[in-house]
Amino acid sequence: xxxxxxxxxxxxxxxxxxxxxxxxxxxxxxxxxxxxxxxxxxxxxxxxxxxxxxxxxxxxxxxxxxxxxxxxxxxxxxxxxxxxxxxxxxxxxxxxxxxxxxxxxxxxxxxxxxxxxxxxxxxxxxxxxxxxxxxxxxxxxxxxxxxxxxxxxxxxxxxxxxxxxxxxxxxxxxxxxxxxxxxxxxxxxxxxxxxxxxxxxxxxxxxxxxxxxxxxxxxxxxxxxxxxxxxxxxxxxxxxxxxxxxxxxxxxxxxxxxxxxxxxxxxxxxxxxxxxxxxxxxxxxxxxxxxxxxxxxxxxxxxxxxxxxxxxxxxxxx
Amino acid sequence: xxxxxxxxxxxxxxxxxxxxxxxxxxxxxxxxxxxxxxxxxxxxxxxxxxxxxxxxxxxxxxxxxxxxxxxxxxxxxxxxxxxxxxxxxxxxxxxxxxxxxxxxxxxxxxxxxxxxxxxxxxxxxxxxxxxxxxxxxxxxxxxxxxxxxxxxxxxxxxxxxxxxxxxxxxxxxxxxxxxxxxxxxxxxxxxxxxxxxxxxxxxxxxxxxxxxxxxxxxxxxxxxxxxxxxxxxxxxxxxxxxxxxxxxxxxxxxxxxxxxxxx
Ligand SMILES: Cc1cc2nc3c(=O)[nH]c(=O)nc-3n(C[C@H](O)[C@H](O)[C@H](O)COP(=O)(O)OP(=O)(O)OC[C@H]3O[C@@H](n4cnc5c(N)ncnc54)[C@H](O)[C@@H]3O)c2cc1C
Numbered sequence: 105x106x107x108x109x110x111x112x113x114x115x116x117x118x119x120x121x122x123x124x125x126x127x128x129x130x131x132x133x134x135x136x137x138x139x140x141x142x143x144x145x146x147x148x149x150x151x152x153x154x155x156x157x158x159x160x161x162x163x164x165x166x167x168x169x170x171x172x173x174x175x176x177x178x179x180x181x182x183x184x185x186x187x188x189x190x191x192x193x194x195x196x197x198x199x200x201x202x203x204x205x206x207x208x209x210x211x212x213x214x215x216x217x218x219x220x221x222x223x224x225x226x227x228x229x230x231x232x233x234x235x236x237x238x239x240x241x242x243x244x245x246x247x248x249x250x251x252x253x254x255x256x257x258x259x260x261x262x263x264x265x266x267x268x269x270x271x272x273x274x275x276x277x278x279x280x281x282x283x284x285x286x287x288x289x290x291x292x293x294x295x296x297x298x299x300x301x302x303x304x305x306x307x308x309x310x311x312x313x314x315x316x317x318x319x320x321x322x323x324x325x326x327x328x329x330x331x332x333x334x335x336x337x338x339x340x341x342x343x344x345x346x347x348x349x350x351x352x353x354x355x356x357x358x359x360x361x362x363x364x365x366x367x368x369x370x371x372x373x374x375x376x377x378x379x380x381x382x383x384x385x386x387x388x389x390x391x392x393x394x395x396x397x398x399x400x401x402x403x404x405x406x407x408x409x410x411x412x413x414x415x416x417x418x419x420x421x422x
Numbered sequence: 423x424x425x426x427x428x429x430x431x432x433x434x435x436x437x438x439x440x441x442x443x444x445x446x447x448x449x450x451x452x453x454x455x456x457x458x459x460x461x462x463x464x465x466x467x468x469x470x471x472x473x474x475x476x477x478x479x480x481x482x483x484x485x486x487x488x489x490x491x492x493x494x495x496x497x498x499x500x501x502x503x504x505x506x507x508x509x510x511x512x513x514x515x516x517x518x519x520x521x522x523x524x525x526x527x528x529x530x531x532x533x534x535x536x537x538x539x540x541x542x543x544x545x546x547x548x549x550x551x552x553x554x555x556x557x558x559x560x561x562x563x564x565x566x567x568x569x570x571x572x573x574x575x576x577x578x579x580x581x582x583x584x585x586x587x588x589x590x591x592x593x594x595x596x597x598x599x600x601x602x603x604x605x606x607x608x609x610x611x612x613x614x615x616x617x618x619x620x621x622x623x624x625x626x627x628x629x630x631x632x633x634x635x636x637x638x639x640x641x642x643x644x645x646x647x648x649x650x651x652x653x654x655x656x657x658x659x660x661x662x663x664x665x666x667x668x669x670x671x672x673x674x675x676x677x678x679x680x681x682x683x684x685x
Contacts, residue, residue: 115587172583172592173555173565197586198551198568205552206559208520214646215519217550230650236439236547241653248646284564284598288580289591306684328684336604346570346584346605353459353543353604361684371435382682383658384675390663397658400678404666412672420676420685 106134106190106227107159109183111176111203113195114140115292117147121303124262126193126255127155132224134190136267137161139183141168141176145271153269155262161274173199174282177206182276184211184250191229191246193222196254204254213249220256220358220379229253237352237371238378257302258358293347299331301348306361309333309350309377313366313387313406316343320410321365327417333357333377335367351376365406369394386410423474423596425467425481426530427540428557429498430457431491432547439547445649446516446642447547449488456494459542461501461609466572466602467540468502468610480504482533486514486525492625499620500612506625507533513630516642519548523556525640528633530561541601543568554601564594570605 108130113120123138130136137159138152143166152160161183168175180203184192192207194200196218208215221232229251233242246252301307308330310321318332325332334344336351350357352372362380367373369385369392377383378397385394390403402409433439433452440448464483471479483498485491486509495506509529517525530536539561544551551568558565569581569592577596582589584605594600612620630637638644664674679685 120587172567172590174558177559198583199585201551202555202565202567205519205555206565208552208646209523209556209559212646215552216647217552234655235549237435239439239655240441241655242445243650244647245650246646247648281562285566285592285594287590288593290588291590292588328679347586352546352549361679361682378658379655382684384678386671386675390665395663396660398663399661400675401661401663402666402671402675403663404671408669409666409671409675412669413675416672416676417679417685420680 107137107187108134109180109187109189109192110136110138110157111180111192111194111200112138112140112148112152113197113200114142114148117142117144119148119151120195121262121300122195122255122257124151124155125257125260126195127152127157128260128263129222129255130193131156132222133227133229137187137189139163139180141179142166149269149271153267154264156265156267157269158267159270159272161272163274163276165276168278170287171283172285172287173202174206174285175278177203177210178278178282179276180207181210183274189250190227191251191253194252194254196256201254204252208252211249211252213252214246215252216244216246217254218256219253220259222253222255222259234379237375256356296332298325299329301331301333302355302357304331305359306330307333307350307357307359308363308365309335309367310338310365311335311367312337312341314338314343316341317407318343320407324363324410324414327414335373364394365410367394368392369397423477423479423537424533424535425470425479425538425540426484426533426536427460427463427467427481427498427503428526428553429460429464429483429485429494430545431455431485431487431494432457432545435546441652444516444642445652454490454493456497457542457546459544459546459604462602462604462606463540463542464498464501464503465609466606470574482507484526484529484533485509486522486529488515495625496620497612499623499625500616501610502616505623508625508627509633510627511630511637513637513641516645517640518645518647519550519552519556520646521640521644523553523560525630525633525635526553527557527560528635529628532628532633537596539563539599541599543601543603554599558599561599564598566592566594566598567601568603569600570603572600572602572606
């Protein structure tokens, strides 16, 4: 069976959930081989094994992480040349997409980004993308070279299946040209104790209507076990870090439930949440455009509605 | 210093965006404009020049796109860019990101002696965010991308990059490719003076043969990914809207959540 390369997205060796989704997708297309770049793969190999990785290529090179994108693209190129895989799957975040971009140029191969689903047509990946702020669904195929596909979080439910996870160390050579954008400082984002925004089943977001007080939003989110998001207006006001922004220039989320409180529903915000399964809005303006999209809406002050709803949810969960 | 800002002509996101029968984005039948996210790159280029008083800096807006795409270049000229280069050729229609980045790279080479190639973080239509990285790869230049804040001294640029899991400070040296996000600060509106001045600014038009790019390498037929189908999502229909009165809103909300099994 053809190998499908999956680039492992990890934080200091801890595998991020979208990578496990990629392994599940890879199994539809062939035999999943994970590619781990970084120091100390032991923890990663354990989780990759549980989700069906047959092989784990380990590029044990801590130095690579101190340069932006280019070295990882070179490493993947060398692995592709060595293994002639059926496809390369990468997480669709900023870094993943850029690695894919450079890899596509290096390999003269077609690239598809932001897939929300990947199915197999006799081993050829067929992707589904959601475009124009979620207004259109596009299915596509790569027609040249090795398909390079970046996949959004939540594109598949990770299936726990035991893989061999045979470790194979690979030496790669990184050119000087790939070491020209240096990461001189990296500040990990503080853990919030809440689910990851892009991975969460429920997201509760606040906008300018919070007036800077996110407490009602956060408490309601916690009652539902949800992630917290924000509009750009809330981010621009300095109330929430940019990592929490939902929308065109922030994160795209597609949870089971999206709750928007004090958010008007500008097209750029909708671009990031429009494909959510169920949408709820709380807004004191009944004319707010977001109400056009909702499954349920409350016209009212979020500072009154959310705390009371938090209480109600907590009571029911009892 | 020579700066080239890559600008894209995109369908207006507030209008109805459509696909053509060959599944390419309709860029002709829909009102187009300069991709909003590229305005931030134009703005940062202009600010760089303003900060470096005394240094000679020329800024060129480069656009690959159909006839009407001159609108995008004109907007950049009105904002304060010095000159425009428009690569226009029937063969380009339907190009994917790989072909577009190839044409852009060749145009940058033809402009010559470019120190800084700037881009927006993504286009507002395809929003793949891959062209800047592809350009860096093709030009063999440092890739400093997704900058949400830019600082520079001489040839050294330091930017903040808000990543998925960490905020990074990335450093690169000219010549390089730099892409900036909307966090870098609002773009200026063209002034009346700027609009008048733009009319006299040079705008060159190049074809593929001017760049020595083989027409076979670009366009829809050369695209390395093929769209099988495009489908409009059924519009969402509005659900129930209740007006909160003395706590009734919260109660209805909780009932709704329970009915959908979210609690
Ligand atoms: C290039 C570009 C990119 C952008 N990218 C993004 C993006 O990624 N994400 C994004 O979100 N935006 C983005 N925007 C900004 C977007 O256009 C809107 O400006 C922004 O989404 C507005 O945020 P908001 O809804 O919180 O604020 P507003 O539009 O000001 O809406 C606030 C809402 O809160 C309601 N409200 C006020 N007080 C209360 C209360 N007490 N209780 C209940 N409701 C209340 C009001 O009725 C109003 O509807 C972008 C813009 C541009 C130009």
